[in-house]
């Protein structure tokens with residue numbers, strides 16, 4: 001099936017429909033149909049992109065970051081600055097033709113950084129090696145949108161559009177929609193949003209849901225609802241990195257700083273800016289460091305890096321495969337306990353800089 005053609009037809013129909021209360025439901029249904037076609041299209045393209053071709057890289061370390069941007073914005077130079085890994089950089093476009101991994105060691109964390117080939121306009125439709133690149137982007141824990149100097153805004157807008165088109169939502173929480181399917185009976189709707197019940201129900205029906213308990217949170221919009229019915233949508237954090245600031249004047253820099261308030265302004269030739277970038281990358285993950293103490297009383301020099309909310313169970317898992325099974329109890333010193341040396345179980349939640357001693361059978 002030609003997905004683009006079908007999608008264009010439906011979009012055309014929406015444009016030709018007068019928008020008023022009477023047609024609202026019809027338009028919502030067309031939007032639901034478009035969302036479904038887009039989802040099928042993404043699945044189809046991901047299948048075609050498949051693995052191989054040097055685009056499959058094993059995960060390693062505590063988190064994965066990808067460098068995404070147009071050609072020649074300095075992604076490979078950044079990989080080298082951040083990780084020391086050589087990835088060829090040159091002034092011509094498409095210098096990088098495959099995925100090059102490096103590791104950023106920072107405050108005890110090992111962060112995998114992937115340098116990717118440059119994306120060009122319409123990459124999401126397969127231009128360049130867009131499909132393969134975007135398939136890798138979906139696997140990231142953090143996306144660095146690398147843009148360059150005076151073209152920053154234009155590049156940023158296109159990148160966001162392309163990633164959105166392939167179901168990547170950046171810096172957005174999963175919508176508050178909960179669906180428990182049932183084998184029979186009608187849809188029971190607990191709708192706290194401004195959306196019309198009948199519109200919600202027809203979107204659910206359009207996606208094959210006819211019997212279910214459905215809860216909709218108060219801030220949910222119609223496009224959130226469609227997203228939540230689509231399991232190909234991924235939610236990933238991102239940072240905008242404005243590179244080559246050594247090439248722009250102070251006035252232009254000020255202007256860009258007011259446009260990209262949360263952006264990180266860097267140059268591969270100004271080491272201090274790269275330190276700030278490392279710090280921002282590390283901070284987006286909200287890692288905690290936990291030190292282990294052996295039964296002899298020695299505290300490890302290298303901390304374990306865990307996600308905030310991690311439990312004793314996670315410490316067991318990252319220390320040794322059998323530890324969780326043979327676990328008896330743990331003793332903890334630090335912020336997560338009421339008094340130093342408190343005895344806790346597998347579900348105890350740890351805090352940054354805690355010290356943990358584990359006793360097993």
Ligand SMILES: Nc1nc2c(ncn2[C@@H]2O[C@H](COP(=O)(O)OP(=O)(O)OP(=O)(O)O)[C@@H](O)[C@H]2O)c(=O)[nH]1
Nearest residue numbers: 071072073074075076077089090094095096118268
């Ligand atoms: N002035 C300046 N030049 C830079 C900076 N970073 C990279 N460059 C130059 O920009 C050009 C492109 O850099 P690359 O690192 O190859 O860019 P890329 O984004 O990896 O490009 P592709 O692999 O083609 O997508 C090279 O000539 C670099 O030397 C910077 O911070 N300042």
Ligand SMILES: [Mg+2]
Nearest residue numbers: 075076095096
């Ligand atoms: Mg490159």
